Structures are given as C-alpha cells and as structure tokens.
Amino acid sequence: MKVLVDIRLMFVRKMKETLRNPIYILSSLLTPILYLALFAPLLKNLIPNTTNVLNVFVPGLLVIIAFLGGLFVGYNMIDEVRNGVVERFRVTPTSRFALLAGRVLRDMVNILVIVTVFVLISLPFGFRPDLGGFFVFVPLLCMMIITTSSFGNALGLILRDEDRLSPIVQGINLPVLLLSGMLLPMELAPTWLQVIAHFNPAYYVVEAGRLLVAGHITDIKVGEAYLFMVPLTILVVTWATRAFRNAIA
Amino acid sequence: MTENVVSTVDLKKYFTSRKGVVKAVDGVNLSVAAGQVFGFLGPNGAGKTTTLRMLNTLLVPDSGQALVAGFDVLKDPGAVRCRIGYVGQSGGSDRPATGREDLVLQGRLYGMSKAEASSRAAELIDLLDLTDFADRIVYTYSGGQRRRLDVALGIMHRPQVLFLDEPTTGLDPQNRANLWKQIGKLKATGTTIFLTTHYLEEADILSDYLAIMDYGHIVAEGTPQQLKRQVSLDTIRVTLGDPAQNPAAAQVLEGLKVVKSSVLEQDCLRISVDNGEAALPQVMKALDGKDIAISNISLSTASLDDVFLEKTGRSLRDTEAEGGDR
Ligand SMILES: Nc1ncnc2c1ncn2[C@@H]1O[C@H](COP(=O)(O)OP(=O)(O)OP(=O)(O)O)[C@@H](O)[C@H]1O
Ligand SMILES: [Mg+2]
Numbered sequence: 365m366k367v368l369v370d371i372r373l374m375f376v377r378k379m380k381e382t383l384r385n386p387i388y389i390l391s392s393l394l395t396p397i398l399y400l401a402l403f404a405p406l407l408k409n410l411i412p413n414t415t416n417v418l419n420v421f422v423p424g425l426l427v428i429i430a431f432l433g434g435l436f437v438g439y440n441m442i443d444e445v446r447n448g449v450v451e452r453f454r455v456t457p458t459s460r461f462a463l464l465a466g467r468v469l470r471d472m473v474n475i476l477v478i479v480t481v482f483v484l485i486s487l488p489f490g491f492r493p494d495l496g497g498f499f500v501f502v503p504l505l506c507m508m509i510i511t512t513s514s515f516g517n518a519l520g521l522i523l524r525d526e527d528r529l530s531p532i533v534q535g536i537n538l539p540v541l542l543l544s545g546m547l548l549p550m551e552l553a554p555t556w557l558q559v560i561a562h563f564n565p566a567y568y569v570v571e572a573g574r575l576l577v578a579g580h581i582t583d584i585k586v587g588e589a590y591l592f593m594v595p596l597t598i599l600v601v602t603w604a605t606r607a608f609r610n611a612i613a
Numbered sequence: 614m615t616e617n618v619v620s621t622v623d624l625k626k627y628f629t630s631r632k633g634v635v636k637a638v639d640g641v642n643l644s645v646a647a648g649q650v651f652g653f654l655g656p657n658g659a660g661k662t663t664t665l666r667m668l669n670t671l672l673v674p675d676s677g678q679a680l681v682a683g684f685d686v687l688k689d690p691g692a693v694r695c696r697i698g699y700v701g702q703s704g705g706s707d708r709p710a711t712g713r714e715d716l717v718l719q720g721r722l723y724g725m726s727k728a729e730a731s732s733r734a735a736e737l738i739d740l741l742d743l744t745d746f747a748d749r750i751v752y753t754y755s756g757g758q759r760r761r762l763d764v765a766l767g768i769m770h771r772p773q774v775l776f777l778d779e780p781t782t783g784l785d786p787q788n789r790a791n792l793w794k795q796i797g798k799l800k801a802t803g804t805t806i807f808l809t810t811h812y813l814e815e816a817d818i819l820s821d822y823l824a825i826m827d828y829g830h831i832v833a834e835g836t837p838q839q840l841k842r843q844v845s846l847d848t849i850r851v852t853l854g855d856p857a858q859n860p861a862a863a864q865v866l867e868g869l870k871v872v873k874s875s876v877l878e879q880d881c882l883r884i885s886v887d888n889g890e891a892a893l894p895q896v897m898k899a900l901d902g903k904d905i906a907i908s909n910i911s912l913s914t915a916s917l918d919d920v921f922l923e924k925t926g927r928s929l930r931d932t933e934a935e936g937g938d939r
C-alpha cells in the first residue's frame with residue numbers, strides 16, 4: 365500500500381532528525397524530573413490518606429509529558445513551511461495523510477521513549493504501578509500524543525507564523541494543565557472548577573491514569589476516558605489531515 | 614502541430630486580506646509547447662508564483678481551467694503530480710538531512726525502489742556537481758549549494774514538465790551560468806521547462822518563448838526576438854566634438870534611410886534605427902562625409918526592459934530597484 369510506504373518514509377525522515385539530535389529527548393526529561401524531585405515531596409503532607417503519593421503524582425506528570433510533547437511541534441512545522449519542505453512534499457504524489465502521520469508517529473515514538481525513561485527514574489523514588497493497569501494507561505497517553513501532535517502540526521501549517529502560533533498554544537497550555545488535576549487532585553477544587561474540568565481531555569486521562577496505576581482497571585472513569593479520547597483523536601486527526609490537504613503552504 | 618504541455622484558460626486567483634482584495638492572477642491564458650523553455654518574467658508581486666502554484670496543484674484556482682501534462686489540475690491532481698517537478702522559490706530541501714538522503718527520499722516518494730533511487734541520486738550528484746557536500750547535513754550548505762540540491766530534487770523522477778520558480782536567485786554568476794547549462798541539457802532530454810525569473814538577461818537567454826506578467830495579467834508574449842522587434846527599435850547615441858554642429862548632424866542623419874527618428878537629448882543625439890548593427894557604420898560614414906567630428910558613439914539594442922516599459926509604462930529595472938512587493 366502506497367499510504368503505508370509513504371508513512372514509513374516520512375516517519376524515517378523525521379526519526380533520523382531525532383537521532384541526529386537526541387539532546388531533545390534529554391531536555392524534555394528535565395521538567396518532569398524537577399517536578400518529581402522538588403515538588404512531589406510537598407504532596408506527602410497534603411494528601412495524607414493516600415498510601416503512595418507517587419502513584420497519584422506520576423500519572424499526572426506522564427500526561428503533562430504527553431500533552432506538551434505534542435502541543436509545541438507547530439514551531440518545527442513552521443520552520444519546514446518556511447524552507448519550502450512542506451510545499452515540496454505536497455507537489456509529490458505522497459499521501460496527504462502520510463505527511464501528517466509520519467510526523468505524528470515520530471512524536472509518539474519520541475514521547476514514549478521519554479515516558480519509559482521517566483517511569484524507570486520514578487521507580488526508585490517509590491512509584492509502584494500496577495502492571496496490567498499501566499498497559500491500559502499507555503493507549504490513553506498515545507491518543508493524547510496523537511491528538512496534540514496532530515493539532516500542533518496542523519496549527520503550524522495553517523498559521524505559518526510563530527507570532528500567531530504562540531498565543532494559541534500558550535493559551536491552551538496553561539488552562540489545560542491547571543484544570544487537569546495533574547499537580548493536585550481535582551477533588552480539592554470547588555464545584556465550578558470541577559465542572560469546567562469535565563470539558564478537559566487531560567482531566568479524564570489523568571483521573572483514569574491514577575486509577576489504572578492503582579490497579580482499578582474496571583473503574584467507570586477508565587471507560588469514560590476512552591469514551592472521551594477515542595472520538596477526540598479521530599476528530600482532530602481528520603481535521604489535521606484536511607489541513608494538510610488544503611493548506612496554501 | 615506541437616502539443617501543448619501546459620495550457621490555461623482564464624485562470625484567476627484573488628486573495629482577500631484585511632487591506633482588500635489582491636488580484637494575484639487575473640485571467641491568465643497560457644500555452645506552453647512540449648520541449649520548450651518557457652520563461653515567465655515579471656516584477657515582484659506580479660503573480661508568477663501564484664500561477665505556478667495553481668499549475669502544480671498546490672493552490673486551487675478561483676476560476677478558469679488548467680491542463681498540465683494532459684491532465685486537469687482540478688479533476689486529476691494526482692496524475693499531474695506524478696508528471697511534474699517543482700522547485701519552489703524558497704527551495705524545499707530538508708535542512709536536518711544530508712543531500713543524498715533527501716534525494717533518495719524524493720525518489721522513493723515517487724515510487725522508485727531503494728536501488729533505483731540511490732543510483733539516480735548518485736547520477737544527479739554528479740550532474741549538478743554536488744559531490745563535495747552531498748553527504749553533509751543541508752544546514753551546512755551555502756545558499757548556492759542548496760539551490761543546486763533543490764534543482765536536483767525537482768528532477769529526481771525525470772518529470773515531463775519542470776517548474777522552476779526563480780531558480781537562479783542568490784546564485785553567483787558562475788553558478789548561474791552552470792545552472793543555465795544544466796537547464797539546456799535538461800531541455801535536450803525533452804523536458805519542458807517552465808521558469809520564472811525577474812532577470813531580464815536570464816529570460817532573454819534561456820527562453821524559447823516568453824510571457825511577461827504584471828499585476829496578474831500577461832502583458833506580452835512571444836519569442837524574445839519577436840517581443841523585442843515588436844515594440845522597440847535599436848538606439849544609437851552620438852555625442853559630437855562640437856555641440857554647435859548638433860542641428861547640422863541631425864539634418865544629415867534624418868536624411869539616411871535607416872534612421873527612423875532622432876532626438877536631441879542634452880548634448881547627445883539619440884537616433885532610433887531598425888537594425889543597429891547595420892545602421893552604425895552608415896551613421897558614422899554620413900557624419901564623417903560632412904566633416905562632423907564624433908567624440909562618442911554607442912549602440913544599445915532593444916531589450917526586454919523596453920518591452921516591459923512599452924507595455925506597462927514602467928521599467929522592470931526600476932521595479933526591481935524598488936525591491937519590495939507592491
Ligand atoms: N496566500 C496569500 N495571501 C494573500 N496574498 C497573497 C498570497 N500569496 C500571494 N499573495 C499576493 O499575491 C500577489 C502575487 O504574489 P506572487 O507570489 O504570485 O508574486 P510573484 O510574481 O511570484 O513575485 P516575486 O517575484 O516577488 O516572487 C502579491 O501581491 C502577493 O502579496
Ligand atoms: Mg514568486
């Protein structure tokens with residue numbers, strides 16, 4: 365299939381870029397490690413009724429990694445638009461979906477590597493995930509990456525200008541993080557804040573992540589997270605593919 | 614009859630921005646015969662790139678029709694894409710890859726096998742003189758080296774029609790001449806080449822056929838010779854040793870059959886003639902015969918700039934000097 369061949373070609377192209385500059389992966393680990401080392405200890409006294417603080421905190425950090433890792437890819441996209449690379453590929457018979465998918469897959473691989481390394485680092489700090497639950501959590505993280513990376517890439521392609529991209533991604537970044545309960549559980553929040561949080565995909569993934577890591581695979585909230593993320597991923601990917609088809613880039 | 618590889622009917626593209634509507638391409642009709650180098654000349658913002666983008670399926674026209682390599686760009690963009698090559702104004706080479714990797718990728722995207730793509734890449738690296746830097750990361754290339762790689766990428770799959778958007782902008786004279794040579798070689802293989810430029814000399818030297826664009830319209834077209842003959846005459850400028858003899862000289866010259874008109878410009882007589890090279894000796898002989906001493910004489914043959922001036926009332930050199938977009 366031509367689409368699959370194209371996806372592979374575009375994925376390998378972007379992957380080579382990462383392998384040439386692996387420092388990116390290391391630098392993405394810095395923020396979550398600082399949270400782990402300097403913020404997690406504060407939680408011990410805040411949430412007294414949990415036996416394992418890191419089982420609450422690490423899933424949130426993993427969602428941050430997945431969310432941010434995808435959201436900011438638009439800048440790289442703008443670079444490529446400016447250098448005519450995107451235009452060049454769009455003149456070839458390459459599948460438009462492959463142009464997007466190759467990039468998104470690369471981002472997914474990158475971020476999953478970061479997630480893995482981070483989980484390994486968290487183990488000596490006391491992170492004890494339920495293995496089965498964790499593997500049900502990973503697809504949620506992947507959908508999060510696919511959604512934000514598709515969104516970030518398409519946004520870069522449409523806006524073609526850092527000055528227009530920045531306010532949008534920054535404007536999304538903070539509210540989504542604050543309303544996800546990544547740092548502190550949303551149960552601590554007043555009702556109105558909890559209501560707003562229910563419109564936030566990251567909130568569902570964080571909630572589900574905490575339950576899954578604790579081994580509650582059949583909890584209704586896990587189902588909710590999947591119910592929210594699957595359609596959202598399809599919607600965003602469809603929209604982003606359309607952007608690749610129509611862009612003037 | 615020659616077959617047309619590119620033809621458009623009343624092609625239009627308007628852009629709406631906050632400042633109003635820009636009629637980037639406003640009713641363009643073109644026919645490009647197979648195997649020729651078709652030059653597309655015009656100042657900044659004339660609509661050259663926009664036209665090219667509609668022809669290579671990047672941009673959907675507002676109205677009008679375009680056939681490229683036998684297929685409608687709107688109805689069958691996939692078939693058009695397989696048959697064309699495009700080198701955009703801003704290049705297209707992937708910065709973090711090596712030139713060779715990028716060439717191989719390009720071939721693979723057009724469906725070549727790995728081995729095919731590698732050997733074609735090697736061939737082009739040789740042809741376009743990329744050997745010294747083909748295995749370096751493109752970030753490290755000079756502007757001219759990158760431009761050559763861009764061109765190699767465009768012809769990797771041996772396209773039937775090659776679109777080149779300002780291929781020589783930013784090249785030094787040596788590399789420009791080299792690229793001109795490559796374009797000639799490519800033409801010899803039967804490739805039709807559609808190139809835009811705002812260099813008058815380039816349009817003149819390279820094109821078999823030329824269209825001049827301004828404000829979204831084609832203002833003139835023909836072979837460079839036809840265009841030059843059509844609009845303007847050659848000019849001879851004569852400065853006399855003794856300016857007092859100017860009226861007498863004018864009288865003598867206007868008596869010559871080859872001279873169409875003469876004007877006194879400051880201290881210099883400007884004479885319009887049909888064929889400058891033939892007229893020059895006659896002018897000198899006639900003045901000599903009347904013992905009128907010449908201190909300086911020069912001939913300028915009609916240029917494409919004269920064509921542009923005649924059709925638009927502006928000089929292309931001036932619009933170039935202004936530099937910016939309109
Ligand atoms: N996407 C766009 N949105 C709005 N205006 C545009 C867009 N693309 C082009 N234009 C405008 O259309 C006009 C024609 O632009 P075009 O790029 O086709 O010119 P050009 O002849 O290629 O010029 P140059 O020699 O500078 O490359 C310009 O006024 C330009 O500003
Ligand atoms: Mg242009």
